Amino acid sequence: MSRLIIVSNRVAPISEGGPAAGGLAVGVYDALKETGGMWFGWSGDVLSSGQLEIQLEERGPVTFATIGLLRRDYDQYYRGFSNATLWPAFHYRADLIQYDRHDFEGYCRVNTWLAQQLVPLLRPDDVIWVHDYHLIPFAQALRAAGVKNRIGFFLHIPFPASQVLLAVPPHRSLVEALCAFDLLGFQTAPDLRAFCDYIVNEAAGAVEVRPDGLTSVRAFGRTLRAGAYPIGVYPDEIAELAKAGERGKPVRTLKATLHSRKVIMSVDRLDYSKGLVERFRAFERLIDLAPAQRNQVSFLQIAPPTRADLHAYQDIRLRLEAESGRINGRFAELDWTPIRYIHRQYERSVLAALFRASHVGYVTPLRDGMNLVAKEYVSAQDPENPGVLVLSQFAGAAQELGGALIVNPFDIDGMADALAIALAMPLEERQARYRDMMAQLRENNVSVWRDNFMRDLARAGERSEDAVPPAASDGPVPQVPLAAE
Incomplete structure (x- = not known):
């Protein structure tokens, strides 16, 4: 059975017999325990200097892999672009967007660096599930490193309407990065519609509803799938x-x-x-x-x-x-x-x-x-x-x-x-x-959400690179010195 690799900005602090964690974290952790796998992400530590190393902790069939961030990276990747730019934009608060191109460069740099830290830990048949807005360029960075594994992405926050997303200067680079995943998951049908509207009207792409209910998306020279997967709880x-x-x-x-x-x-x-x-x-x-x-x-x-x-x-x-x-x-x-x-x-x-x-x-x-x-x-x-x-x-x-x-x-x-x-x-x-x-x-508890996404990601494994010419881009994702260099 393939291992499941969960990638999130923070690794949930779950311990057997400890305080109850949130339903989402528990649901994902259950999947990891069933298949065996790894949870990879930021440890929450912010360091002023030094060489950063991954900390590995084995808990039964699950490996927790965490790493700290340098202060500059925390400021640009987390405080800056993730939470001062993307968070307000994706919550329809364009009036609160603060954009700095250096923060965007730091956001891309940290995603590339994190992806490179994960690559040596991967096996050829691992299935990778990336979570949330902090890690939009993560699959693109993995692909650049030669990773061919199935990679899914789930957005836990809303996806904004096109006219709101356009307020984020590198909007096109972000959506192009999303198209490096094999499966995109959104919370609701309106979020999925907003993404598809951008693909059709801003990226000159095409979308089509498949017989299985998923949406096939063709843009930036790739074909991927997208769907709505509302998260539940264990009631x-x-x-x-x-x-x-x-x-x-x-x-x-x-x-x-x-x-x-x-x-x-x-x-x-x-x-x-x-x-x-x-x-x-x-x-x-x-x-x-x-x-x-x-x-x-x-x-x-x-x-x-x-x-x-x-x-x-x-x-x-x-x-x-x-x-x-x-x-x-x-x-x-x-x-x-x-x-x-x-x-x-x-x-x-x-x-x-x-x-x-x-x-x-x-x-x-x-x-x-x-x-x-x-x-x-x-x-x-x-x-x-x-x-x-x-x-x-x-x-x-x-x-x-x-x-x-x-x-x-x-x-x-x-x-x-x-x-x-x-x-x-x-x-x-x-x-x-x-x-x-x-x-x-x-009927739709958190296990159903998880299992539906994993089922569709498995089906999306037969990736196909279309011969469709890539749409014009506002430039490649910046490649700047890595965080650990």
Whole structure:
């Protein structure tokens, strides 16, 4: 059996018997344990100087291969092009794009260097699965090094519409690099359509739906396949986590301080794509226009820090702290704080238990690839007395969770109305919506996502290089000195 090689920006910290990792990491790790293989990526270490060496750790049939980054590479590849250029662009925030050609050169340089570190570890029949926007040029770098293996790519964040992607100066080089993979996976059908639209209208390529449902893409002298693979969770495992934590101290403390009030709950990384400011304002509108809700409901927002060294993330933290302070100052009473804003990380087991104890799950990103929090919230509910999910139409999960109350996160009044409906929804309707969503989550759990992608990557192994002339390019991917040189 071929080994599976997972390549990601960071290698998930998974240990047998340790704290529960995210469902995605667990699903990928399960596949590695079944087939045997390797997980390769950045260790998270940033070094000021020195020679960088791969660290190998064997855990049963799985090898974890990690390597550090030099400070310059971290700044250009990770902080720079990945998170100051690609992240805002792919989340439809062209106004926040910061582009520096040296950062793009560093992004390509690090991808080339990482690929060269992996090459000596590969076997001829390995199947390589690359994850996310940090590693778009990775297959192109492997091909340049002579690697002929099957290589798949999965994008965990949205793929933007062509007119948004055009705001990224090296957009054509990025899409050409994507076409070096054998299979491209996107979260949703709209993401796949956006990619195909670029191929046809900006790259003079062609797309065709195959009998197996995949899309055949011909561009830049290659033929590859692409499809939508919505990521799932393990709903029954999350339900068990939530049930086990029901009597734990965090839930008991929450209930004791609420005094029978209802809870609206959100969990998000502190990120401008999550619509947190709009969410706070919609909650304010709810208690402003519905006086009966005052002192009857509290909003719990957990927002762990992320990318704290980027100015955009420092700004959103300051805005949220100002908004929560303003709203609480306006409405709070001696025994009631309307918004509980917590800027720290919690274990998944604690979050699952808190989800189960809340009455409304409030998940309203301005744009999101999937948003597994929405699926985890539903999974954690008590089947006899489930809460209601209020979900942004711009989250990938909205394509699947029809039992949620779907909202436009730019419509403050519409979100306030949805919160009011959720808080007043009868038990029978809540149960029916919960059953429908749980059936969907069980049918398309994370193992299904993984297995479908791996099946299609195996079928895409018969790569063919078309004789179609390559489309004009805005230049080759820069080849500059390697990070370790």
